[in-house]
Amino acid sequence: MEAGTLVILIGSVLVLASILTSLLSSRIGAPLLLTFLGLGMLAGEAGPGGIRFDDAPLAILIGNCALVIILFDGGLRMDKATLRAAWAPALALSTLGVLVTAGVVAAAVHWALGKDWQSALLLGAIVAATDAAAVFVLAGRSGITLRDRLRATLEMESGSNDPMGIFLTIACVGLIGHEHQTPGWGLVVDFVWQMGLGGAVGLAGGAALVGLVNRMEMSAGLYPILAVAAALFTFSGTQLLGASGWLAVYLMGMVVGNRRVRAGRLVGRFFDGMAWLSQIVLFLMLGLLVAPQQLLDEWPTAVAVAGALILLARPAAVALCLSPFGFSWREQAFAAWVGLRGAVPIFLALFPLLAGIDNARSYFNIAFVVVIVSLAIQGWSLPWMARWLGVALSPRPEEADKVDLDAMRNLDRDLIAYTVKPHSRATDFAFAKLALPPRVQILTVLREGTVLKLDELDRLHAGDFVLVLVPPELSLVADRFFSRRFRSTAGQLRREQGDFVVDGATAIDGLAKIYEFPVRPDQHGLTVAAVLAKRLGPAAGRGDRVRFGGVELIVVDMIGAEIKHIGIALDGPPPSRLQTLGRWLGRFRRPARPGR
Amino acid sequence: MDITDLISSDAIIPTLRAPSKKQALQELARKAGELTGIEAREIFDVLLERERLGTTGVGHGIAIPHGKLAKLDRLYGVFARMEHPIDFDSIDDEPVDLLFLLLAPESAGADHLKALARVSRLLRDRTVCTKLRGCESRDAIYALFTDTTASHAA
Numbered sequence: 001m002e003a004g005t006l007v008i009l010i011g012s013v014l015v016l017a018s019i020l021t022s023l024l025s026s027r028i029g030a031p032l033l034l035t036f037l038g039l040g041m042l043a044g045e046a047g048p049g050g051i052r053f054d055d056a057p058l059a060i061l062i063g064n065c066a067l068v069i070i071l072f073d074g075g076l077r078m079d080k081a082t083l084r085a086a087w088a089p090a091l092a093l094s095t096l097g098v099l100v101t102a103g104v105v106a107a108a109v110h111w112a113l114g115k116d117w118q119s120a121l122l123l124g125a126i127v128a129a130t131d132a133a134a135v136f137v138l139a140g141r142s143g144i145t146l147r148d149r150l151r152a153t154l155e156m157e158s159g160s161n162d163p164m165g166i167f168l169t170i171a172c173v174g175l176i177g178h179e180h181q182t183p184g185w186g187l188v189v190d191f192v193w194q195m196g197l198g199g200a201v202g203l204a205g206g207a208a209l210v211g212l213v214n215r216m217e218m219s220a221g222l223y224p225i226l227a228v229a230a231a232l233f234t235f236s237g238t239q240l241l242g243a244s245g246w247l248a249v250y251l252m253g254m255v256v257g258n259r260r261v262r263a264g265r266l267v268g269r270f271f272d273g274m275a276w277l278s279q280i281v282l283f284l285m286l287g288l289l290v291a292p293q294q295l296l297d298e299w300p301t302a303v304a305v306a307g308a309l310i311l312l313a314r315p316a317a318v319a320l321c322l323s324p325f326g327f328s329w330r331e332q333a334f335a336a337w338v339g340l341r342g343a344v345p346i347f348l349a350l351f352p353l354l355a356g357i358d359n360a361r362s363y364f365n366i367a368f369v370v371v372i373v374s375l376a377i378q379g380w381s382l383p384w385m386a387r388w389l390g391v392a393l394s395p396r397p398e399e400a401d402k403v404d405l406d407a408m409r410n411l412d413r414d415l416i417a418y419t420v421k422p423h424s425r426a427t428d429f430a431f432a433k434l435a436l437p438p439r440v441q442i443l444t445v446l447r448e449g450t451v452l453k454l455d456e457l458d459r460l461h462a463g464d465f466v467l468v469l470v471p472p473e474l475s476l477v478a479d480r481f482f483s484r485r486f487r488s489t490a491g492q493l494r495r496e497q498g499d500f501v502v503d504g505a506t507a508i509d510g511l512a513k514i515y516e517f518p519v520r521p522d523q524h525g526l527t528v529a530a531v532l533a534k535r536l537g538p539a540a541g542r543g544d545r546v547r548f549g550g551v552e553l554i555v556v557d558m559i560g561a562e563i564k565h566i567g568i569a570l571d572g573p574p575p576s577r578l579q580t581l582g583r584w585l586g587r588f589r590r591p592a593r594p595g596r
Numbered sequence: 597m598d599i600t601d602l603i604s605s606d607a608i609i610p611t612l613r614a615p616s617k618k619q620a621l622q623e624l625a626r627k628a629g630e631l632t633g634i635e636a637r638e639i640f641d642v643l644l645e646r647e648r649l650g651t652t653g654v655g656h657g658i659a660i661p662h663g664k665l666a667k668l669d670r671l672y673g674v675f676a677r678m679e680h681p682i683d684f685d686s687i688d689d690e691p692v693d694l695l696f697l698l699l700a701p702e703s704a705g706a707d708h709l710k711a712l713a714r715v716s717r718l719l720r721d722r723t724v725c726t727k728l729r730g731c732e733s734r735d736a737i738y739a740l741f742t743d744t745t746a747s748h749a750a
Contacts, residue, residue: 423689493654493687499716500660501687502650510649514664516705550709570713 010051014043018280031379033131033283033342034372040287053288056353062285063347065232066278067162068249072231073275074132074159075253076268081561083254085539086152092321093153094161100317101309101339102128102168108308113301119359122172126349126363127309127370129165131342132158144386145393148541148558150331153322154338162344163247167194169348173355198244199251205234206255214262223263224270227256260412260472265404282343289350290368298362302369309370310378314339330389337385341374393496393543400483413439413469418482422462425481431457440478443467476560496543498554498567504529506566515568517549528553529563545569597707597714602673602698605738607631609676610731612695617684620676621647621661624697627674632699634667639699653686658719659695662712668701671711675737677728694719694728718744 018036025035043049053059106124109115115123146154171187209230213223234252235245261267295302315336322332349367352360386392405415420426426434431454436442445452446465460466470478493501502511508531512519523531532553535546540563544555550570557565609627614620621643622636629636642663646652653659674697681691696715700708718724724744731737 495720499713500650500652500654506649510645514646514649514662515709550706570709570716 010043014039014284015277015280018284031375033279034375034379036280036283037287037372037375040284041290041292042287043284044288044290044292046292051288053285056289056350059285059289060347060350060354063282063343063350064235066282067246067344067347068231068235069228069271069274069278070132070282071159071162071246071250072227072253073271075250075255076257076271078156078159078254078257080258082152082156083258085149085541086156089149089153089322089325089327090156090160092325093157093317094164097157097317097321098128098161098164098168100320101313102165104313104316105305105308108312109301109305112308113304118172118176119363122169122176122352123305123363123366124313125165125168125172126367127305127341127345128168128313129161129341129344129348130158130339131344144383146334146386146391147331147393147543149539149544150327150335150391152541153327154335158340159250163195163198163244163250165344166246166348167191167244169351173351173357176352176357177355193242194244195247196243197241198238198247201234201238201241201243202248202251203255205230205248206252206259209252209256210259210261213267214260220263220266224267227267227271228274279343282347286343286346286368290365294361295365295369298365299369301362302366303373305366306370306373309341310339310374330391334386334389334391337378338382339374340378341371343371345371390496393494400479402479402482413471414475416468416470416475416478418466418468418478420460420462420464420466420482421484423484424462425485426460426464426466427462428485429459431459434460434481436481437474437477439469439471440474441469443469473560480559493567496554497556498552498569500568501556501565502528502568504532504563504566511568512548515549515551517551528566532563532566597710599673599714599718599741599744600738602671602711602715603675603738603741604631605734607672607674608734608737609674610734610737611679612676613679614682617647617682617692620678620682620684620692620695624661624674624676624695627676628672628697628699631674632665632668632672634665639663639665642699643697647685651685651687653684653692654716654719655686655688655690656722656725657681657686657690657693658725659684659686659692660698660712660715660719661695662698662700664700664702664704664708666702668699670701671704671707672699673697673711673715675741677731677737694725 018039021035021039022032025032041047043051045052102121102124104124105127106117106120109120109123110117113120145151171190209227212230213226218226231249231252235249238245238248256267315333318332318336318339322335327335345367346364349364352363357363383392401419401421403417405417429435442454444467445454445457445460446467447461447463466482468478493499505527508519508523508526508528511517511528523534526534532544532546532555533540536544536555538561540555540558540561542555542558545552552569554567554569555563556567557563607627609623612620612623614623622640625640625643626636628634628639632639642665643661646661646663651659652661676695676697678693678695681693684692686692696719698712698715700711704711721744724740727740728737731740
């Protein structure tokens with residue numbers, strides 16, 4: 001048999017096994033990425049697979065390609081709303097936060113384990129970046145709903161801090177390589193150059209790609225390939241200029257994701273798949289690369305690093321970066337716990353290996369153990385932690401059941417096919433009185449396979465198939481007509497939604513009278529939604545709370561940027577389990593009151 | 597604050613018969629009028645004004661209509677158990693069978709909000725609601741309120 005065929009066989013079996021185990025892992029709730037890593041280890045030299053893979057340069061090459069795809073995909077998903085809500089805290093976390101994390105870990109390693117500063121700093125830099133794995137866990141799989149701004153911040157941070165972590169690691173490797181050099185202004189200049197140029201190239205590259213795709217007429221299947229090639233080209237070109245190709249690719253994805261692009265949905269779906277493949281390949285490869293028997297040699301150091309990272313460095317960085325933005329302590333505690341490490345630290349630990357630094361293998365082994373500890377402990381406990389800290393919100397109203405058809409050329413409207421849900425606005429109102437927003441137009445209605453005449457249609461039924469033309473900016477509004485209404489999904493109001501709910505269009509003066517809070521002169525005559533929107537600014541999102549006198553008003557439901565339903569909480573946010581526990585313990589100390 | 601500070605035994609209607617939300621509110625207002633000596637019509641108007649801002653039917657068959665009246669001297673509660681659940685335009689579109697009316701004087705301030713929060717917290721408790729639904733008499737309901745007052749004190 002040819003050697004090549006064997007490699008293909010092994011590779012495909014590994015990927016197939018990964019996909020199949022992903023089904024299993026979602027059933028038992030194990031962190032998905034950990035199972036990929038484990039599978040790689042099983043196939044590796046110490047496991048039953050017995051495959052010997054020890055080629056650091058090849059691993060870096062494959063890793064680079066995989067990271068480019070993952071980062072581009074991460075940028076692609078970063079929509080304007082997320083960006084608007086989270087850019088400031090996310091930027092703080094992914095710059096200052098990474099620095100603080102690396103610094104605190106380094107200090108801990110230096111003082112506690114007696115390592116010299118240089119290798120301590122390198123170790124800190126390697127483990128400083130969080131992984132998009134956190135997003136994987138948060139995005140649906142775990143079923144946790146977070147306050148919009150918190151979710152957006154964590155999502156954006158996980159993608160945007162990789163370039164910073166990579167920069168720091170490479171800088172530290174450089175410092176160790178050239179013993180005589182001391183860190184100084186050169187490093188700062190280098191940072192500005194790398195991020196400045198990387199950012200500029202990324203934005204320009206994104207705009208160029210959008211222009212190219214929209215101007216060129218070609219077979220639809222080629223558009224995603226064009227995007228992949230352009231991303232890899234931008235990455236390598238930027239790297240060769242001495243700037244950060246990772247940042248460039250991330251920003252490029254962001255530009256493409258937020259512009260109207262021909263075949264945009266096709267590209268999005270393609271990258272979704274490619275990002276999965278990249279994650280699988282990356283983790284399998286890193287699992288193959290490690291020599292498990294060596295991991296045991298390093299475990300005391302590694303556990304100390306993991307402990308310092310999870311218990312000291314990450315909480316310190318989060319507290320420093322998120323407190324100025326009005327995140328509550330519970331949200332900060334949760335954000336600290338979501339600092340999952342994934343492939344990036346292990347991948348970064350390959351760089352010392354490549355540079356031929358002494359003891360390079362030990363960095364790799366330490367990073368490996370840190371990632372396993374982080375994924376296993378933090379990844380597994382995330383849903384539980386969200387409930388324990390009281391940051392989990394009730395699930396969103398059921399999403400609309402729709403298929404986005406790709407926009408046609410020279411058409412500024414999307415073609416969307418909806419299946420009408422029961423208890424939707426569409427079924428509750430007569431067809432003639434549906435009051436769809438202007439420029440939203442129903443083209444066809446199919447009921448049980450028959451096309452209905454629109455002028456004879458009395459009312460839409462659940463299960464009807466509706467083809468609608470929608471301007472892109474109104475797609476969220478259109479969704480609401482065909483999905484379940486907020487009211488019919490609400491059930492009893494959950495504590496974090498407040499005691500009562502009013503419509504956003506309610507006048508603030510009416511509420512102020514009943515719930516006795518002062519209204520500023522400039523707020524008289526406004527709706528509650530308008531007052532809240534003013535107070536919260538463009539970053540307003542579900543779960544945000546603002547105190548008015550003795551009550552708190554809560555954003556319970558939004559359509560796009562518009563606040564639709566507002567909760568009134570009479571006695572503050574619900575206690576977290578931690579506080580409940582404290583209160584419960586407090587009972588034993590409290591002397592019995594007479595007369596009870 | 598205890599529930600029994602808000603409600604007396606004669607403010608409990610163990611089986612209220614009313615076909616609609618409007619009539620149920622009218623019955624509650626009538627009862628409150630008897631207790632407070634204020635025109636039932638006036639109370640009803642206040643309740644209606646609050647309902648216009650948004651329903652006080654908070655889901656799972658529970659409604660907590662409330663409002664403020666200048667002439668009151670203290671907080672007043674009225675509790676009613678519907679004989680047949682009625683459509684109350686609730687948040688979950690489910691019919692309502694347990695109603696707790698709370699009226700507060702114009703300048704009750706924190707007391708009003710605290711009392712409302714207390715009622716809301718009590719009726720969030722599913723076991724309490726199940727028990728209330730099983731109570732046939734005024735005395736049984738009042739006993740339950742006294743009971744929960746002791747166990748829910750926070």
